[in-house]
Amino acid sequence: MPELPEVETIARDLDAAVAGAVIARVRVYRGDVLRACTPRTLGARTAGATIERWWRRAKHAVADLSNGERIVISPRFTGAVLVEAAAWTRGRHDYTTLAFSLSDGRAMRYRDVRRLGTVSLLDPAAFAAWEARLGPEPLDPSFTAKAFAARIAPSRSAIKAVLMDQRRIAGIGNIYANEALWRARIGPSRAAHSLTPVERRRLHREVRKVLAEAVAQRGTSFRDYQDPHGGRGGFLASAKVYGRRGQPCARCGARLRATHAIGNRITVWCPRCQR
Numbered sequence: 001m002p003e004l005p006e007v008e009t010i011a012r013d014l015d016a017a018v019a020g021a022v023i024a025r026v027r028v029y030r031g032d033v034l035r036a037c038t039p040r041t042l043g044a045r046t047a048g049a050t051i052e053r054w055w056r057r058a059k060h061a062v063a064d065l066s067n068g069e070r071i072v073i074s075p076r077f078t079g080a081v082l083v084e085a086a087a088w089t090r091g092r093h094d095y096t097t098l099a100f101s102l103s104d105g106r107a108m109r110y111r112d113v114r115r116l117g118t119v120s121l122l123d124p125a126a127f128a129a130w131e132a133r134l135g136p137e138p139l140d141p142s143f144t145a146k147a148f149a150a151r152i153a154p155s156r157s158a159i160k161a162v163l164m165d166q167r168r169i170a171g172i173g174n175i176y177a178n179e180a181l182w183r184a185r186i187g188p189s190r191a192a193h194s195l196t197p198v199e200r201r202r203l204h205r206e207v208r209k210v211l212a213e214a215v216a217q218r219g220t221s222f223r224d225y226q227d228p229h230g231g232r233g234g235f236l237a238s239a240k241v242y243g244r245r246g247q248p249c250a251r252c253g254a255r256l257r258a259t260h261a262i263g264n265r266i267t268v269w270c271p272r273c274q275r
């Protein structure tokens, strides 16, 4: 599932490719991905608007339009936004759910094999309400060790689940929660409030480092993840626990273990050096 580094890559690429372009029209092929709009209102509220910029918030790619509307794409699991250099026509066996034609002749389309992702159209008030439910951005300079501690210290839940709770901290999902906890040598099922101040500072540092490194490598490619040019990310080779259950720990050599006990997602950890 695309997390902060993958969606950051998507948003940066889209911004470089289509910021300044004007939306001519929208074709919706599978309306079930739409939120807060219908095929008709999506067309009516975006046609003629300029895409001012694409940026990322949490695990969502956001397009600011010149008329104040925002398109929010949440590519959960298999969603991808692709930019086509020329006019594009939908073929058979195509997973494109909707396509924006741009006035310069290009197309920007959303493709989603499982259609678990969503495309929302939010006016300023709806956007503010949506954003208010999200925690702070972990790579933001204001996200200090103190701010991190204030977010996690009160919780009795497993630290891994707390890291992935989008209301507490935005953008971290399963891959980077596993990696950050391994780097910080903290057991994923530890109650968040039991972390010592030293452990909290270490985890804060490792969360930020692993996310920044993954952004630099354009994310982790898994299953259907693609950037807007159809390319793939390079972080997987750097992952120390993700996808490595049963392999020796890169730090101590013990066999890595896996469980689905935390939030039904796979947790991989080293039983010897993660305490």
Ligand SMILES: [Zn+2]
Residues within 6 Å of the ligand: 249, 250, 251, 252, 253, 254, 270, 271, 272, 273, 274
């Ligand atoms: Zn180990």
